[in-house]
Amino acid sequence: MTGRVEGKVCVVTGGAMGLGESDCRLLAREGGKVIVADIADEKGKALAAEIGAEYYHLDVTKEASWVTFLAHVKDRYGKLNVLVNNAGIVIPGTVETCTEEQWRAVNAVSTDATFYGMKHAIPLMRESGEPCSIVNMSSIAGIVGVPYVFAYAAAKGAIRLMSKAAAVHCAQNGDKIRVNSVHPGGIVTPMTQAVGKQVAEAIARDPRNKPSVRGTTPGQPDDIGYMVLYLASDESKYTNGAEMIVDNTVTSMEGIVP
Numbered sequence: 001m002t003g004r005v006e007g008k009v010c011v012v013t014g015g016a017m018g019l020g021e022s023d024c025r026l027l028a029r030e031g032g033k034v035i036v037a038d039i040a041d042e043k044g045k046a047l048a049a050e051i052g053a054e055y056y057h058l059d060v061t062k063e064a065s066w067v068t069f070l071a072h073v074k075d076r077y078g079k080l081n082v083l084v085n086n087a088g089i090v091i092p093g094t095v096e097t098c099t100e101e102q103w104r105a106v107n108a109v110s111t112d113a114t115f116y117g118m119k120h121a122i123p124l125m126r127e128s129g130e131p132c133s134i135v136n137m138s139s140i141a142g143i144v145g146v147p148y149v150f151a152y153a154a155a156k157g158a159i160r161l162m163s164k165a166a167a168v169h170c171a172q173n174g175d176k177i178r179v180n181s182v183h184p185g186g187i188v189t190p191m192t193q194a195v196g197k198q199v200a201e202a203i204a205r206d207p208r209n210k211p212s213v214r215g216t217t218p219g220q221p222d223d224i225g226y227m228v229l230y231l232a233s234d235e236s237k238y239t240n241g242a243e244m245i246v247d248n249t250v251t252s253m254e255g256i257v258p
């Protein structure tokens with residue numbers, strides 16, 4: 001099937017690499033007008049040039065930058081149909097070792113940015129009267145307790161319920177705007193390639209950062225990208241306020257507690 005998001009204006013934050021890159025490629029392939037929004041300018045520009053998208057430098061942690069960015073989207077495209085709040089960072093640390101600085105940094109890129117993105121995108125989406133979709137990237141860390149990434153777990157749990165609250169808000173308002181969260185398990189991306197090393201270093205500093213033992217073979221970015229594509233398209237028109245777990249059984253397994 002082609003043209004699954006034909007003519008839809010699609011913003012993907014953190015779109016330059018990893019899961020966001022896969023989202024951008026699939027949305028562009030299926031007819032979307034894609035805007036790669038990131039702070040990794042070199043990678044973002046190269047990807048945008050390759051797939052016929054626009055690159056925009058957006059630091060998602062700054063509310064004022066969102067306002068300027070979405071004004072640009074309105075000027076250039078006249079509307080916004082799809083927002084994928086995908087940007088995220090992870091810093092290992094447990095409830096006992098996480099510092100205030102780490103807590104704020106992780107929540108700025110995930111919790112704050114998802115709030116700003118939805119807050120300012122919804123009025124623009126409403127204006128067009130067309131079917132619109134917001135996809136918020138959470139994690140299985142927003143479903144079950146992952147001990148060694150405490151701030152990340154807080155942020156991803158917040159995103160899960162922010163998505164439902166926004167979905168109900170839009171539905172009750174009669175808006176054609178759906179909001180869903182996606183909860184990937186372990187997928188091979190620059191983030192997960194770096195995090196294994198970070199966790200090992202964090203354990204060396206303080207053994208209380210010990211990771212949990214559950215896991216499966218890691219997935220590939222497209223394993224999440226196709227879920228994002230489905231939620232972005234009108235094929236998912238009755239999916240709203242849902243939490244889409246894509247983890248190849250990780251959260252279905254019996255837990256192992258020593």
Ligand SMILES: NC(=O)c1ccc[n+]([C@@H]2O[C@H](COP(=O)([O-])OP(=O)(O)OC[C@H]3O[C@@H](n4cnc5c(N)ncnc54)[C@H](O)[C@@H]3O)[C@@H](O)[C@H]2O)c1
Nearest residue numbers: 014017018019040059060087088139184186187189190191
């Ligand atoms: N990879 C996984 O296994 C996995 C699992 C669950 C959830 N997730 C979530 O999926 C999303 C993407 O993860 P990924 O693995 O592709 O990560 P990644 O580190 O490979 O890519 C993240 C992207 O976000 C961008 N970014 C970081 N800070 C930003 C900021 N302030 N403003 C704009 N862009 C910023 C980075 O430049 C990068 O392009 C994240 O929200 C992550 O938490 C990933």
